Amino acid sequence: MKKLFKYCLVALMLFSVSISAQEKDVVIENIIKEANENSQLERLAHEMLDVIGPRLVGTPQMKHAHDWAVAEFKKWGVDARNEKYGEWRGWERGITHIDMIYPRVQTLKGTQLAWNPSTSKKGVTAELTVLPTVKNAEEFKKWLPNVKGKFVMVDMKQLTGRPDYNWEEFATEESFEKMKKEREAQTKAWRENIRNTGYNSRSIIEALEKAGAAGIVSSYWSKGFGANKIFSARTKKIPSVDLELEDYGMLYRLVESGHKPQIKVVAESKELGAVPTFNTIAEIKGTEKPEEYIILSAHFDSWDGGTGATDNGTGSLVMMEAVRLLKKYYPNPKRTILVGLWGSEEQGLNGSRAFVEDHPEIVKNIQALFNQDNGTGRVVNLSGQGFLHSYDFLGRWLAAVPNDITKHIETTFPGTPGRGGSDYASFIAAGAPAFSLSSLSWSYWNYTWHTNRDTYDKIVFDDVRSNAILTAILAYMASEDEQSTPKDKIVLPVSKRTGKQMEWPTPRSPERKGMLEDK
Incomplete structure (x- = not known):
């Protein structure tokens, strides 16, 4: 009887495993x-x-x-x-080399922005300047000729190169709050000053190029150690480069302190039609x-x-x-x-x-x-x-x-x-x-x-x-799936912003002649 029971138990286990295996896909x-x-x-x-x-x-x-x-x-x-x-x-990217050559020599960390025309192999060497603080567009217009032959720094100098999470971990609560208030005030003042020029952060670059700037230097910090956002250039003939926060801040301080820093930019690229x-x-x-x-x-x-x-x-x-x-x-x-x-x-x-x-x-x-x-x-x-x-x-x-x-x-x-x-x-x-x-x-x-x-x-x-x-x-x-997916849509709610019922998005045509003058 014991043997029979064991045989039955084994058979039952095997049957259970078989059923389980059949259920698996x-x-x-x-x-x-x-x-x-x-x-x-x-x-x-x-x-x-x-x-x-x-x-x-x-x-x-x-x-x-x-x-x-x-x-x-x-x-x-x-x-x-x-x-x-x-x-x-x-367009094809080539070598980018950015060096400070005065008041001392240092190779800088940065790159040419996409679709930017090439410099010559000799590159472009020029002094740096920063945007002035102005009260109105007329004042900025009077200053604008000063950019001729110079690289213009077009982004705000960051108050700190440490991400907020780093401050939160190590700073006192009072120090962290003080930094944030100072940064908020600085950012607000920077944005207001850009508006006072009569331009925005994009259109001002075109104005600087037309005024004879030797090049544009930006720094789009991504709020993380060593990280910058890298997008495309907005100039048609002069070099546009983005520098990492540390080098950008150093150059900005040198300009502010009257040391008249100079940089050399070699940014080789190819136009491919x-x-x-x-x-x-x-x-x-x-x-x-x-x-x-x-x-x-x-x-x-x-x-x-x-x-x-x-x-x-x-x-x-x-x-x-x-x-x-x-x-x-x-x-x-x-x-x-x-x-x-x-x-x-x-x-x-x-x-x-x-x-x-x-x-x-x-x-x-x-x-x-x-x-x-x-x-x-x-x-x-x-x-x-x-x-x-x-x-x-x-x-x-x-x-x-x-x-x-x-x-x-x-x-x-x-x-x-x-x-x-x-x-x-x-x-x-x-x-x-x-x-x-x-x-x-x-x-x-x-x-x-x-x-x-x-x-x-x-x-x-x-x-x-x-x-x-x-x-x-x-x-x-x-x-x-035996069923074809039903495509019924919900009735969209009323928008809190407009007070009107929201509508389903509609298709948009693509750009099929991207960045080509003759479209």
């Missing part, structure tokens, strides 16, 4: 195992960021990145192409409903202060790794799975807006779009974006994702439609169910968003790997 299990044991993220990140580098629209590096992505997709057996949607001013701009599109064709689409979405371009690691290298890596996992373990999806690596997001969602405008037949049949574009962190927020039934279908798909991923995610249903900020908004405006996989910060805004510190070493690969698993499973579940 083999595709999902394989996706998780492959992502954790054979991740390609580190290799892809190295090739994209260290080898190719930043991906500024209109540069050879951007085209190199598009071609590299197509080649990677094809290695995995995924059809891919570069789809032209417009042209941009072609009009060059084509692209989106990279990859595709796994659906077998049962090929005319319905799941889109894995990320912008591929970046600014070029760093190498665009977390904006948006990480989002692009997530989508590339997710489709690799799907192709390997879900090669015959019910619905067509597309990857969209969009161009020129940074200048106004241009790549995704072009795709929406050029492919209405795809947009009207989108089952779901998943976009990731705010840093290296694990996904912590998912909104229904104003789609009435988003709780039902997103809830079904999320239920298949491991708890160690979903436990970090806060959901908002039905939410409200996104109006900008990243490429999912281009699709929402067209009525397509598009969702932002919003990530944990990891000090994104201060340290990596558009900064000189946005590099490979800032990637947290465990979080990116988690996001790739999440994206692959959501795409799989959306593809397998």
Whole structure:
């Protein structure tokens, strides 16, 4: 009897295991195992960021990145192409060298701003000056001839180079409050003085160039140690460089104390004329409903202060790794799975807006779009974006994702439609169910968003790997869903600002002739 009991117990256990195994989804299990044991993220990140580098629209590096992505997709057996949607001013960064040569010699930390014309190989050497304190536009107009032949410093000298969190940790409460009040007063006075000139912080640069300035020196501090935002130049002929806070502050103090500092700027770059701009599109064709689409979405371009690691290298890596996992373990999806690596997001969602405008037949049949574009962190927020039934279908798909991923995610249903900020908004405006996989910060805004510190070493690969698993499973579940996604929208509330009922965003056309004089 004891033996019989043991045999029955073993048989029952085996039966239970068998039932449990049947309940597990083999595709999902394989996706998780492959992502954790054979991740390609580190290799892809190295090739994209260290080898190719930043991906500024209109540069050879951007085209190199598009071609590299197509080649990677094809290695995995995924059809891919570069789809032209417009042209941009072609430009290539060269050597930037900025040196103080008087009252002593010191190499400075900074860079030429994007799309700035090249200096000669000899560079430009000139004294520095700062903007004066003026009462009105007439007073500024009288001062303006003083800039002729000089580099003009156009940003405020920061009161402190320490981030607030550093003050909060080490300063006395009284000292911290005193600093903040002084900084607030200084910032208010600076802004008021700019208004008094009759210009704003952008238009004043054009006025300085017209007045004969030798160059523009800026410092857009990102409020973190060593971090500056790096964008584009606003001058047409003279050099524009951004200096890190420490060097900028030193030069500013030297000007204020009457030491008449001089700098030499060598900023070599190449003008390449009009060059084509692209989106990279990859595709796994659906077998049962090929005319319905799941889109894995990320912008591929970046600014070029760093190498665009977390904006948006990480989002692009997530989508590339997710489709690799799907192709390997879900090669015959019910619905067509597309990857969209969009161009020129940074200048106004241009790549995704072009795709929406050029492919209405795809947009009207989108089952779901998943976009990731705010840093290296694990996904912590998912909104229904104003789609009435988003709780039902997103809830079904999320239920298949491991708890160690979903436990970090806060959901908002039905939410409200996104109006900008990243490429999912281009699709929402067209009525397509598009969702932002919003990530944990990891000090994104201060340290990596558009900064000189946005590099490979800032990637947290465990979080990116988690996001790739999440994206692959959501795409799989959306593809397998028996129902097509309902696109009913909520009735939007009354705006507190205007007192009028809010309206759903509407599609906007892209810029297809970027920074080209003859449009």
